[in-house]
Amino acid sequence: MSSTELGLPALPAKPYPPEVEARLAADARELISRYPQSRSALLPLLHLVQAEDGCVTPTGIRFCAEQLDLTTAEVTAVATFYTMYRRRPAGEYHVGVCTNTLCAVLGGDQIFDELSEHLGIANNRTTEDGSVSIERIECNAACDYAPVVMVNWEFFDNQTPQSAKQLVDQLRAGQEVHPTRGAKLCSFKETSRILAGFADGRPGAVDESGAGGAPSLAGLRLAKGEALPGTPGAKVVSPRHEGTEA
Amino acid sequence: MTSAEPAEKLLSPVLSASWDDHRPWTLETYRRHGGYDGLRAALAMAPDDVIALVKDAGLRGRGGAGFPTGMKWQFIPQNDGKPHYLVVNADESEPGTCKDIPLLFANPHSLIEGMVIASYAIRCEHAFVYLRGEVVPVLRRLQAAVAEAYEAGYLGKDIQGSGTNLDITVHAGAGAYICGEETALLDSLEGRRGQPRLRPPFPAIAGLYACPTVVNNVESIASVPPILARGKDWFKSLGTEKSPGFTLYSLSGHVTNPGQYEAPLGITLRQLLEITGGVRAGHRLKFWTPGGSSTPMFTEEHLDVPLDYEGVGAAGSMLGTKALQVFDETTCVVRAVTRWTEFYAHESCGKCTPCREGTYWLVQLLKRIEAGQGHSGDLEKLLDIADNINGKSFCALGDGAASPIVSSLQHFRAEYEQHIDEHRCPFDPAASTVWAGRASVHESATEREVHA
Numbered sequence: 001m002s003s004t005e006l007g008l009p010a011l012p013a014k015p016y017p018p019e020v021e022a023r024l025a026a027d028a029r030e031l032i033s034r035y036p037q038s039r040s041a042l043l044p045l046l047h048l049v050q051a052e053d054g055c056v057t058p059t060g061i062r063f064c065a066e067q068l069d070l071t072t073a074e075v076t077a078v079a080t081f082y083t084m085y086r087r088r089p090a091g092e093y094h095v096g097v098c099t100n101t102l103c104a105v106l107g108g109d110q111i112f113d114e115l116s117e118h119l120g121i122a123n124n125r126t127t128e129d130g131s132v133s134i135e136r137i138e139c140n141a142a143c144d145y146a147p148v149v150m151v152n153w154e155f156f157d158n159q160t161p162q163s164a165k166q167l168v169d170q171l172r173a174g175q176e177v178h179p180t181r182g183a184k185l186c187s188f189k190e191t192s193r194i195l196a197g198f199a200d201g202r203p204g205a206v207d208e209s210g211a212g213g214a215p216s217l218a219g220l221r222l223a224k225g226e227a228l229p230g231t232p233g234a235k236v237v238s239p240r241h242e243g244t245e246a
Numbered sequence: 247m248t249s250a251e252p253a254e255k256l257l258s259p260v261l262s263a264s265w266d267d268h269r270p271w272t273l274e275t276y277r278r279h280g281g282y283d284g285l286r287a288a289l290a291m292a293p294d295d296v297i298a299l300v301k302d303a304g305l306r307g308r309g310g311a312g313f314p315t316g317m318k319w320q321f322i323p324q325n326d327g328k329p330h331y332l333v334v335n336a337d338e339s340e341p342g343t344c345k346d347i348p349l350l351f352a353n354p355h356s357l358i359e360g361m362v363i364a365s366y367a368i369r370c371e372h373a374f375v376y377l378r379g380e381v382v383p384v385l386r387r388l389q390a391a392v393a394e395a396y397e398a399g400y401l402g403k404d405i406q407g408s409g410t411n412l413d414i415t416v417h418a419g420a421g422a423y424i425c426g427e428e429t430a431l432l433d434s435l436e437g438r439r440g441q442p443r444l445r446p447p448f449p450a451i452a453g454l455y456a457c458p459t460v461v462n463n464v465e466s467i468a469s470v471p472p473i474l475a476r477g478k479d480w481f482k483s484l485g486t487e488k489s490p491g492f493t494l495y496s497l498s499g500h501v502t503n504p505g506q507y508e509a510p511l512g513i514t515l516r517q518l519l520e521i522t523g524g525v526r527a528g529h530r531l532k533f534w535t536p537g538g539s540s541t542p543m544f545t546e547e548h549l550d551v552p553l554d555y556e557g558v559g560a561a562g563s564m565l566g567t568k569a570l571q572v573f574d575e576t577t578c579v580v581r582a583v584t585r586w587t588e589f590y591a592h593e594s595c596g597k598c599t600p601c602r603e604g605t606y607w608l609v610q611l612l613k614r615i616e617a618g619q620g621h622s623g624d625l626e627k628l629l630d631i632a633d634n635i636n637g638k639s640f641c642a643l644g645d646g647a648a649s650p651i652v653s654s655l656q657h658f659r660a661e662y663e664q665h666i667d668e669h670r671c672p673f674d675p676a677a678s679t680v681w682a683g684r685a686s687v688h689e690s691a692t693e694r695e696v697h698a
Contacts, residue, residue, distance in 0.1 A: 034415045035415065036329070036372060036455060037436070037455055039436060039437035039438075040417075040435055040436055040437050041437065042437030042438075043417070043418070043419065043420050043434065043437060044417070044418070046420065047379070047418065047420065068437070077439060078437065078438060078439055081422065081439040081440065081595075082419070082420035082421050082422050082440075083420070083421035083422065084379050084380065084419075084420040084421035085420055085421075096380070099585070100341050100585060100586075100589055101341060101539065101571075101582045101585040101586050101589075102341065102342060102498060102499055102571050104585055105499075105573065105577055105581070105582060105675075105678045105679075106499070106500075106678065106679060106680050107678075107679035107680050107681060109675065110675075110676070110679060137380070138339070138341070138423065138589055138592065138593070139339060139340070139341040139342065139343070139589070140380055140381070141338045141339065141343060141344045141346070141347040141378070141381065142344055142347065143341075143342050143343070143344045143496065143498035143499070143504070143569065143571065144344055144348075144496060144497065144498045144504040144505050144506065145344075145504075146498060146499070146504070146680070147680065150380065152382070153379070153380050153381065153382040154382055154383055155381075155383060158680075160680070160681055179383070181351065181383050182382060182383035182386075183383065183386065191382055194382055194385060194386065194389075195379050195382065195385065195418045195420075196418075197389075197416070197417075197418065199386070199389050199390065199393070200386050200389075205386060206271075206386050206387055206390045207269060207271075209383070211265050211266070211269075211270050211271065211351070211352040211353075212265065212348050212351055212352050214505065215348075215503075215504050215505035215506065216262075216265060216348040216351075216352060216505065216506055217262075217265055217266050217505070217506075218503050218504075218505030218506065218507065218522070219257055219259060219262060219494075219495075219505060219506050219507035219508050219509075220259045220262050220263065220265055220266055220508075221266070222253045222254075222257060222507070222521060222522065223253065223254050223257035223258070223259045223508075224254070225253075225254055228502070228503045228522055228523055229502075229503065229523075230502040230503065230523045230527070231502065231503070231522065231523035
């Protein structure tokens with residue numbers, strides 16, 4: 001009988017290979033230095049090990065515990081509390097479909113169902129080739145762009161079932177994909193490194209995609225006298241670029 | 247439809263004023279719009295005078311509770327020999343709420359300037375931004391803006407020659423709604439499970455690392471620099487007597503033009519709908535939330551409620567985060583409430599029994615009703631469980647979970663009964679989608695999908 005069948009506790013996790021350990025330890029020192037107390041760096045460190053492995057592994061947990069002088073049980077308790085820390089590897093592109101009430105009603109439910117069928121995978125699973133994983137996500141603070149899809153936590157606003165399926169097809173075909181708000185997609189692991197607290201080093205990444213879409217600017221434009229779409233009665237007081245002091 | 251007031255009189259862009267300018271997230275553009283003028287004014291004052299000014303201006307918390315910001319600052323004990331901390335709550339996760347994320351994406355410097363001013367006032371030398379993790383584009387710009395501010399001498403040692411120091415750490419969360427609760431946020435920032443703490447002691451006395459701590463919402467802090475730059479009288483000239491100032495109203499759902507509308511406090515949903523094109527064409531309003539899913543829902547009869555702290559409170563709900571989620575007559579209220587309840591069950595931290603167990607059982611009952619398998623007596627059971635959560639939970643998450651259930655049963659009990667009596671949901675979910683009525687979902691995007 002194997003130990004699993006006997007229900008014996010798992011053996012202590014293996015450490016990272018020495019060269020990986022040394023590289024991550026240098027990153028960990030940098031992150032820990034940003035806080036008055038070292039334990040505050042635990043969430044960043046968990047993002048860091050996820051950037052290495054695509055999920056939080058027993059080895060990653062051991063690493064975090066050693067860096068912060070905690071037990072692996074203490075680290076595991078934290079890692080399992082937060083939904084962004086994955087226990088199974090995410091795909092290279094992790095696709096989240098908002099199915100909280102507003103997005104769901106506006107079409108998020110249909111988007112998720114069609115996407116799941118299109119990819120042949122269920123919630124929180126990854127395609128066999130490891131390219132795409134999908135997840136039903138909670139409200140992502142973009143309700144004025146509903147229905148919303150996130151890929152590696154960049155915004156793909158105003159989606160339809162068709163646009164979402166096209167999006168994952170492009171991702172699987174290795175095509176370059178740009179979010180409506182955010183920078184050109186990088187891999188899930190690279191994204192996790194930004195989340196750990198290391199700036200995205202790609203030139204121009206910060207500036208990509210402007211200040212926001214039409215919903216973000218709707219109020220400002222209206223206040224400046226522009227008419228909003230679908231409002232025939234809207235009064236145009238001082239159109240932009242005509243230099244009036246509204 | 248004609249509006250009594252033209253749009254430009256009803257709206258007051260302050261925080262959003264620079265969003266249509268060239269690269270508004272940069273220090274250069276922010277400065278061109280008067281950025282960091284408020285800080286200069288603050289540094290010329292004594293810290294206590296800054297606190298008094300913000301208190302006198304009447305700025306109230308924009309994160310949901312509406313507590314006076316200046317008073318929170320005043321609670322910090324001075325000369326106590328302990329480090330003080332400012333923690334900005336950027337965990338925006340309340341369903342329907344979408345104001346802080348666009349604000350930080352378009353203009354992160356408005357938050358940083360506010361943080362420097364607040365830190366100067368409460369004598370804090372290390373401040374934190376706790377940003378929810380699921381918004382990488384915002385994290386990227388916040389990290390870049392902090393780096394820019396260091397380079398320009400707005401952060402670091404001896405800020406602008408004033409002798410004061412401040413470091414800012416941008417901290418990404420990892421997916422937990424409960425971390426928007428200020429004491430859970432502090433536990434999370436200390437590297438623990440995000441579970442709320444017993445109060446008292448309040449964070450002002452024993453917050454981060456058991457030191458005096460102010461926790462403020464992004465929009466609250468970003469509203470501080472304009473008060474310093476333009477004065478409290480200007481601020482009080484906007485809004486209502488007890489709810490002065492401007493704020494971001496986030497309109498979403500079945501409306502012609504969803505988006506961010508910055509207006510003086512006290513505007514009504516009727517006014518907002520009139521100037522923005524109303525509910526989507528061919529449909530009528532059914533129910534809406536004034537401030538996210540945790541605030542009791544409203545109906546058509548509440549269209550003229552002034553959207554300020556007092557007005558919404560007097561009408562039986564809460565201003566919350568001013569997340570105006572609008573649903574039209576195609577929406578099944580049972581489906582909407584079931585989904586929100588699943589959210590609360592998913593996000594319940596498990597610390598206290600009423601919330602952990604109650605939300606679980608609410609979901610079981612609601613799913614059964616939605617599927618047409620409800621029993622007579624289920625509605626009383628729902629209300630009974632909601633009553634056992636509301637006010638009896640450890641933190642406000644439980645109260646929030648009860649809100650949609652109690653309010654929807656108050657306004658739409660007949661619809662719940664219909665699900666039970668007819669053994670089915672009478673609604674077609676396809677009719678509620680954005681693409682309902684289009685020949686196919688392949689049809690080209692409507693104007694609401696056009697990005698600037």
